[in-house]
Structures are given as C-alpha cells and as structure tokens.
Amino acid sequence: MKFDPASNIQDLLQFGEFGDVNPSITDSATYTFLEGKTMSDTFTGEQQGCFLYSRHWNPSNRYLAEALAAMEGTESAWVTASGMAAITNAILQLCDTGSHIISSVTTYGGTFAFLANYLKKFKIEVTFVDPTNLEQIEKAIQPNTKIIYAETMTNPLLQICDIEAIAKIADQHGAKLMVDNTFTPMIVAPAKLGAHIVVYSMTKFINGKNDCVAGAICADEQFIDELADVNTGTSMLLGPVLDPMRSASIHKNLHTLHIRMKQHSHNAMYLAKRFKEIGLKHNYPGMPEHPQHELFKKMMNPDFGFGGLIAIDLETAERATKLMEKMQEKGVGYLAVSLGYFKTLFSNSGKSTSSEVPEDVQRTMGLSEGLIRFSVGLDNDIERTFIMIHESLKERGYL
Numbered sequence: 001m002k003f004d005p006a007s008n009i010q011d012l013l014q015f016g017e018f019g020d021v022n023p024s025i026t027d028s029a030t031y032t033f034l035e036g037k038t039m040s041d042t043f044t045g046e047q048q049g050c051f052l053y054s055r056h057w058n059p060s061n062r063y064l065a066e067a068l069a070a071m072e073g074t075e076s077a078w079v080t081a082s083g084m085a086a087i088t089n090a091i092l093q094l095c096d097t098g099s100h101i102i103s104s105v106t107t108y109g110g111t112f113a114f115l116a117n118y119l120k121k122f123k124i125e126v127t128f129v130d131p132t133n134l135e136q137i138e139k140a141i142q143p144n145t146k147i148i149y150a151e152t153m154t155n156p157l158l159q160i161c162d163i164e165a166i167a168k169i170a171d172q173h174g175a176k177l178m179v180d181n182t183f184t185p186m187i188v189a190p191a192k193l194g195a196h197i198v199v200y201s202m203t204k205f206i207n208g209k210n211d212c213v214a215g216a217i218c219a220d221e222q223f224i225d226e227l228a229d230v231n232t233g234t235s236m237l238l239g240p241v242l243d244p245m246r247s248a249s250i251h252k253n254l255h256t257l258h259i260r261m262k263q264h265s266h267n268a269m270y271l272a273k274r275f276k277e278i279g280l281k282h283n284y285p286g287m288p289e290h291p292q293h294e295l296f297k298k299m300m301n302p303d304f305g306f307g308g309l310i311a312i313d314l315e316t317a318e319r320a321t322k323l324m325e326k327m328q329e330k331g332v333g334y335l336a337v338s339l340g341y342f343k344t345l346f347s348n349s350g351k352s353t354s355s356e357v358p359e360d361v362q363r364t365m366g367l368s369e370g371l372i373r374f375s376v377g378l379d380n381d382i383e384r385t386f387i388m389i390h391e392s393l394k395e396r397g398y399l
C-alpha cells in the first residue's frame with residue numbers, strides 16, 4: 001500500500017481530557033506525582049509515560065510530535081520553538097569537537113551561517129558541496145564525517161536532492177543524512193527514502209498561517225530520546241521548547257496541510273506554465289525543463305504536486321525590486337520573506353533570506369542577483385493573479 005502521510009495523520013485518535021475532539025492544551029509547566037519514587041524514576045528514565053516538566057515533554061507537544069511522526073513515517077518526533085532550533089539541536093546532538101559535516105552549499109541562509117560561522121567555535125569543520133553532485137559528496141567524506149546535510153528542495157534554487165542515493169553514501173560511511181524538508185512536506189517523505197533525521201521549519205507550510213515560528217525533528221526513538229535526555233540532551237539542556245498553546249494551534253493546522261499543499265502546487269504549476277508562454281525566465285521543479293524534474297517525479301507523492309515555490313529571474317536586484325513593488329501594489333501578494341502562507345509572498349533571495357551567503361558564493365552556486373522567489377498562495381482564481389503579474393511586468397517594461 002502507498003505511503004499516505006495525510007491518511008496517517010487522519011487515522012490518529014487523539015482526544016482531550018473530557019472526550020474533546022481536540023486534545024486538551026497543557027497549561028502547566030510542572031506536574032504532580034502521587035509518590036516520590038515515580039518522580040525519581042521518571043528522572044532516571046525508568047518510569048515511562050509520566051510528564052515531569054514542560055521543557056522536557058508536555059502533553060500538547062507530544063500530540064503534535066505524534067502527528068508529525070505519523071506524517072513522516074518515523075518512530076518519533078520532537079517539536080521546537082523554531083526551525084533553526086530544530087536544525088541546530090539535531091546537528092549539535094550528533095557532533096563533538098572535531099567532527100566533520102558535509103553540507104549542500106545551497107541551504108536556508110540561517111543554516112548556512114550556523115554551519116559556516118557558528119560551528120567554528122566547536123572546531124566542527126564543514127565542507128560545502130553541490131548537493132546534486134553525488135561524486136562530490138562521496139569525495140568529501142572523511143573518517144570524522146558525522147552528518148551529510150541537505151534540503152529536499154534547496155532554497156532558493158529549487159534543486160532536488162537525490163535523498164535515496166545520498167542516504168546510501170551516508171550509510172556506507174557511518175554518517176547520518178539530515179534533510180530539511182520544509183519546502184516539501186507530504187510531497188516527499190525523506191525518512192522513507194533513507195534519511196535518518198528530517199527537520200522542519202513549521203513556520204512555513206506545516207502551520208501555514210504565519211502567526212508563529214516553530215520547528216520539528218523527526219527521527220527514530222533513540223535519537224529523539226537522546227535529544228531529551230536530562231543529562232546530555234541538546235534540546236533538554238539548551239531548552240528551545242515550543243509553547244503548548246502554539247503547539248495545539250499548529251496541530252489543528254496540520255490537519256489541513258494536505259489540502260493546502262495541493263492548492264499551493266496547483267497554483268504554482270499554473271504560473272509556471274503561463275511564465276513559459278510569455279517567455280519569462282523561470283524555475284519550477286514541476287516543469288520538464290527543470291534539471292531534476294525526472295528525479296523529483298520518482299521521489300514524490302504525486303497527490304501533492306510539485307510544491308508552492310517558483311522562482312523567476314529579472315537579472316538585476318534593481319529590476320527585481322521594482323517588479324516586486326509593482327506586484328504588491330496590484331495585489332499579487334506581499335513583498336515579504338518566508339513561505340507557505342495562504343497569500344502569495346515574494347522576495348529577492350540574494351538580498352534577503354540568502355544574504356548570509358557571501359555574494360561570490362551566491363554567484364558560484366548559480367543564484368542570480370535578480371532572482372525573485374515566490375511562495376504561491378492559496379488563491380482561488382490563479383489566472384487573475386497571473387494577469388496581475390503579467391501587467392506588472394509590462395508596466396515595468398520587462399516584456
């Protein structure tokens with residue numbers, strides 16, 4: 001039977017204290033115990049099933065984590081107060097001083113900055129590679145390589161990584177493949193393709209409302225337990241706990257993710273086809289011209305389409321800015337960073353979310369100064385949106 005992340009979430013039976021259809025929200029930082037021994041056994045890990053303090057586990061976060069594990073097909077999951085917390089906690093849990101990481105050169109800007117700048121403090125070395133070049137990845141392996149880090153769909157170039165092939169390289173060399181699947185929830189299930197750890201910024205598609213920042217780590221039970229260990233767990237000790245009120249609201253939004261992903265993908269595909277018609281330089285993994293289109297088709301769950309991200313290239317940052325201002329004026333959406341929102345968002349990646357990446361590295365990775373990344377919204381009438389974009393292009397004299 002086909003792996004269906006949406007049905008896996010739907011099939012969960014999670015109730016509140018009084019049979020509430022939504023799980024109760026845990027409005028408590030601490031928990032009482034009837035007996036002292038149960039408390040001490042909970043601290044040592046001998047007693048399972050009790051909650052001791054909300055930085056460790058709390059019931060609301062547990063419900064959301066269970067739903068995310070069901071979506072990914074992993075044994076377990078952990079939720080955090082931001083996507084960056086998920087990424088940095090998972091990396092720090094796996095590395096010691098002197099460890100080595102191989103990372104895709106194209107990643108989210110914050111991730112790049114953490115890998116390139118911050119990890120130096122711990123003498124953790126990072127080799128950046130082209131994530132679509134398996135030979136380069138294999139060649140970068142060292143005896144102390146602990147992690148291969150990639151994004152399923154890279155930001156903002158929308159390259160697709162061959163997760164199955166990279167997982168094999170990781171397995172052969174005793175490293176863990178960590179995949180950021182923020183752009184493609186439900187579309188791709190990286191753990192099913194062999195990734196050991198899947199991380200998310202839930203700020204984006206998973207929550208979909210742009211009302212909070214949150215993250216998640218999906219992995220096997222052993223790794224999640226390690227993260228939460230009271231003596232050595234990075235998440236327990238650095239403490240980026242997600243507030244239970246938020247986790248309850250994200251949990252409800254997760255239940256509509258499958259419908260939203262379909263609409264985001266439908267709308268982005270429509271725009272890609274129309275951009276092609278008018279001869280606008282664009283990049284969308286759903287188009288046959290995309291270099292990893294065939295690979296993506298093999299990896300993806302076709303029910304959810306090719307995703308909601310599409311990029312166009314206006315060549316210079318100045319032209320990009322002028323177009324974005326015009327599009328905002330016309331009502332296409334908002335000139336804003338972030339993605340996965342119900343309204344269309346657009347930004348010039350080189351000057352915003354990838355500005356942490358030095359300009360020369362931007363150029364070598366093929367990031368044009370004039371690239372506009374669209375996160376296509378849930379527009380009911382996407383043709384109307386296209387007409388507004390088309391008019392904006394014409395009024396700026398770019399067509």
Ligand SMILES: *Cc1c(COP(=O)(O)O)cnc(C)c1O
Nearest residue numbers: 082083084108182201203213214
């Ligand atoms: C936004 C984003 C992050 C960072 O997540 P925050 O929730 O902002 O901390 C990481 N990876 C990708 C791909 C992102 O888009």
